[in-house]
Amino acid sequence: MIPTIKWEDNCIYIIDQRKLPRKKEWLVCQTLKDVITAIREMAIRGAPAIGVAAAMGLALGSQTIKTESYEIFRRRFLEMARQMKLARPTAANMRWAAERMIRVVEMMDDNNVEEIKRAVRKESQSILDRDIEINKKIGQNGLGFIPDKATILTHCNAGALATGGYGTALGVIRAAHEAGKDVHVIVDETRPLLQGIRLTAFELMEENIPVTVIVDSASGYLMQKKMIDLVITGADRIASNGDTANKIGSYQLAVLAKVNKIPFYVAAPLSTFDPDLKNGDLIPIEEREPKEVISFAGHLLGPEGVDAFNPAFDITPAKYISAIITERGILKPPYKGSIRALFGTDVK
Amino acid sequence: MIPTIKWEDNCIYIIDQRKLPRKKEWLVCQTLKDVITAIREMAIRGAPAIGVAAAMGLALGSQTIKTESYEIFRRRFLEMARQMKLARPTAANMRWAAERMIRVVEMMDDNNVEEIKRAVRKESQSILDRDIEINKKIGQNGLGFIPDKATILTHCNAGALATGGYGTALGVIRAAHEAGKDVHVIVDETRPLLQGIRLTAFELMEENIPVTVIVDSASGYLMQKKMIDLVITGADRIASNGDTANKIGSYQLAVLAKVNKIPFYVAAPLSTFDPDLKNGDLIPIEEREPKEVISFAGHLLGPEGVDAFNPAFDITPAKYISAIITERGILKPPYKGSIRALFGTDVK
Numbered sequence: 001m002i003p004t005i006k007w008e009d010n011c012i013y014i015i016d017q018r019k020l021p022r023k024k025e026w027l028v029c030q031t032l033k034d035v036i037t038a039i040r041e042m043a044i045r046g047a048p049a050i051g052v053a054a055a056m057g058l059a060l061g062s063q064t065i066k067t068e069s070y071e072i073f074r075r076r077f078l079e080m081a082r083q084m085k086l087a088r089p090t091a092a093n094m095r096w097a098a099e100r101m102i103r104v105v106e107m108m109d110d111n112n113v114e115e116i117k118r119a120v121r122k123e124s125q126s127i128l129d130r131d132i133e134i135n136k137k138i139g140q141n142g143l144g145f146i147p148d149k150a151t152i153l154t155h156c157n158a159g160a161l162a163t164g165g166y167g168t169a170l171g172v173i174r175a176a177h178e179a180g181k182d183v184h185v186i187v188d189e190t191r192p193l194l195q196g197i198r199l200t201a202f203e204l205m206e207e208n209i210p211v212t213v214i215v216d217s218a219s220g221y222l223m224q225k226k227m228i229d230l231v232i233t234g235a236d237r238i239a240s241n242g243d244t245a246n247k248i249g250s251y252q253l254a255v256l257a258k259v260n261k262i263p264f265y266v267a268a269p270l271s272t273f274d275p276d277l278k279n280g281d282l283i284p285i286e287e288r289e290p291k292e293v294i295s296f297a298g299h300l301l302g303p304e305g306v307d308a309f310n311p312a313f314d315i316t317p318a319k320y321i322s323a324i325i326t327e328r329g330i331l332k333p334p335y336k337g338s339i340r341a342l343f344g345t346d347v348k
Numbered sequence: 349m350i351p352t353i354k355w356e357d358n359c360i361y362i363i364d365q366r367k368l369p370r371k372k373e374w375l376v377c378q379t380l381k382d383v384i385t386a387i388r389e390m391a392i393r394g395a396p397a398i399g400v401a402a403a404m405g406l407a408l409g410s411q412t413i414k415t416e417s418y419e420i421f422r423r424r425f426l427e428m429a430r431q432m433k434l435a436r437p438t439a440a441n442m443r444w445a446a447e448r449m450i451r452v453v454e455m456m457d458d459n460n461v462e463e464i465k466r467a468v469r470k471e472s473q474s475i476l477d478r479d480i481e482i483n484k485k486i487g488q489n490g491l492g493f494i495p496d497k498a499t500i501l502t503h504c505n506a507g508a509l510a511t512g513g514y515g516t517a518l519g520v521i522r523a524a525h526e527a528g529k530d531v532h533v534i535v536d537e538t539r540p541l542l543q544g545i546r547l548t549a550f551e552l553m554e555e556n557i558p559v560t561v562i563v564d565s566a567s568g569y570l571m572q573k574k575m576i577d578l579v580i581t582g583a584d585r586i587a588s589n590g591d592t593a594n595k596i597g598s599y600q601l602a603v604l605a606k607v608n609k610i611p612f613y614v615a616a617p618l619s620t621f622d623p624d625l626k627n628g629d630l631i632p633i634e635e636r637e638p639k640e641v642i643s644f645a646g647h648l649l650g651p652e653g654v655d656a657f658n659p660a661f662d663i664t665p666a667k668y669i670s671a672i673i674t675e676r677g678i679l680k681p682p683y684k685g686s687i688r689a690l691f692g693t694d695v696k
Contacts, residue, residue, distance in 0.1 A: 021650065021651040021652075022648075186657075188565075189539065189641065189649065189650075190565070191537065191539060191563040191564065191565060192563050194649055194650075197641075197642065197649050197650035197654065198649065198650055201650045201651055201654045202650065202651045205651050205653070205654065210655075211654075211655065212655045212656060212657050213641060213642065213650060213654055213655065213656040213657075214641070214656065214657050214658070215539040215540050215564065215596065215597075215641055215658070216539065216563065216564040216565040216597075217536075217538070217539060217564040217595075217596045217597025217600065218596050218597070218657070218658075218659055218662075219600070220597070220599045220600030220603060220662065221596060221599060221600075221659055221662040222657075224599060224662070224663070247565075248563065248565045248566050248569060249563075249564075249565025249566070249568070251568045251569060251572060252565065252567070252568030252569075252600060252604055255568060255603060255604055255607050256600055256603055259603050259607075293537065293545075293561060293562070293563055294545065294561065296644060296645070296647075297644070297645065297647050299644075299645050300370075301537065301542055301545050301546065302369065302537075302542075302545035302546055302549045302550065302561060303369040303549055303550045303553050304369075305553070306545065306549045306553065306559075306561055307558075307559065307560045307561065308560060308561040308562065309534075309560050309561075309562050309566070309570075310562075310563070310566075311566055311569055314566075314568065314569040314572070315572075
């Protein structure tokens with residue numbers, strides 16, 4: 001499995017996912033700004049992975065703060081965290097990671113700046129290492145939903161590349177494969193950036209897990225024809241009532257699964273939850289540039305001057321989600337109760 | 349408006365739709381085989397358009413039959429019609445056009461072969477001319493469904509290029525625009541062959557009808573966000589109960605429209621109906637080559653050796669269709685009754 005991101009020689013190495021599967025190329029980030037750009041331009045993507053990148057980016061940024069004053073360090077670190085959180089608005093993990101890093105800084109107000117920098121760096125590494133463990137746990141926890149022989153539809157990439165490693169939705173699929181279950185994955189190509197055909201098909205083929213690609217428009221047909229046993233996706237943010245933001249197209253898969261009586265599962269770590277958010281309507285949906293839709297590899301797909309609208313995510317209402325698989329176990333509807341039980345009673 | 353197809357100097361000129369909107373290039377067909385290849389490879393596509401092409405192709409083919417014997421002519425013509433019908437299996441219009449041409453031949457069993465060839469040629473031209481009139485009628489008949497200000501979602505291309513001219517679904521949109529209604533069209537790109545962004549956006553922009561492209565995965569989101577007032581598509585075949593085959597992805601749009609309480613209309617000429625077919629399960633669904641999905645403009649989109657499944661159509665069950673707009677008026681549910689009323693009582 002390719003590592004998604006690593007720290008080496010005081011630089012952050014990111015596998016440039018825009019170039020996969022054609023080229024395996026490391027993008028070397030030497031500054032906080034490099035990391036923010038890599039996230040914004042989706043050299044690295046996937047909610048847990050950009051959480052890790054945010055943490056590492058802040059660790060990298062912190063090293064450039066030239067001061068011995070805790071207060072100055074803290075102020076500049078908070079400003080870096082603010083900038084980082086703006087890189088992409090939808091995924092909860094960005095904010096989660098930034099806030100975890102801030103907590104380290106704020107808890108060390110008695111320490112000298114060099115010690116804080118070391119602690120911050122250590123925390124970012126532990127977020128990465130822990131993410132892989134979490135994914136493996138999610139994989140184990142989801143096993144019970146996978147029949148011994150199953151055709152599984154997934155969307156976009158919620159794999160090793162979308163996380164620190166192993167994957168959330170693909171983590172469950174990997175765990176099922178490792179447990180000897182006979183799984184065949186159908187992945188839709190996931191326009192506009194084709195994460196399904198480029199990244200998910202690539203990851204699964206590397207591990208000899210059977211995979212077939214379809215266009216995004218064909219998923220309903222396959223469900224109608226009873227060719228799909230279950231759907232499983234990742235998530236970018238989950239509100240306190242279970243409404244889930246994920247890659248554009250997830251909502252329609254969930255509706256089609258419901259209509260065709262097929263279970264629809266979401267696999268996500270606790271860092272993807274936003275327990276302060278009442279429901280999905282409050283999740284900001286990133287709109288990306290029209291050029292992602294209207295051109296491909298330098299080819300304009302439509303007429304000169306064609307207009308496009310490019311929302312990057314959508315919201316799947318909780319009522320369409322059969323269960324949410326986390327590292328701490330399975331959440332079942334009604335989610336308001338099960339999420340409150342997990343995060344405490346002050347959930348809105 | 350570009351003509352989709354024309355007869356000139358004993359050749360059939362087809363606008364090569366694979367190259368639009370980049371290039372406007374005539375493909376010159378000199379033989380029946382050329383026409384069959386053009387249909388199979390989708391240089392011309394759209395159910396009514398390939399009906400016209402089938403008729404013209406048979407007229408062209410008939411001219412090469414060197415005999416004075418009616419029986420030999422008839423036998424060879426039937427063989428040509430059989431080959432033509434195999435070019436693409438889903439659209440009803442192929443068979444409808446071939447059978448209409450056969451009828452001309454069979455009714456002229458007292459005439460000499462040269463007269464029959466002239467009649468066959470005349471019939472093919474009249475199928476083209478009549479198709480344009482039919483589309484204009486469909487446009488007028490659908491007007492009542494279009495509010496004075498409307499955002500309309502359409503899929504694939506059911507426009508001038510999919511017909512002899514003017515279009516079915518786009519015919520209704522054109523008629524609304526000509527009637528002074530304020531229409532804005534949202535079209536999904538329609539992978540794998542991108543007829544939405546390549547052809548529909550092109551046709552609408554040529555006539556200054558506002559159009560915005562989205563990826564196929566975004567249509568549910570727009571419906572959920574109440575950005576769509578109605579959906580209208582064409583059809584490739586309509587069974588006697590109203591079940592409708594159309595471009596892959598139509599089924600999911602219809603389901604999403606229903607769930608979001610948005611009307612879903614089908615616009616199609618009578619030649620698209622297959623009143624002998626009990627329901628949509630009996631409509632053959634063409635599976636096209638995986639390469640349409642996995643590569644684009646010479647670029648392999650996924651990993652080397654990636655597998656793909658590429659059904660070209662799907663079936664929208666009648667219960668998801670609010671009305672079917674034909675040149676003879678509006679069909680409403682229950683379709684079994686309304687279609688029987690149109691085609692006679694011997695409908696299955």
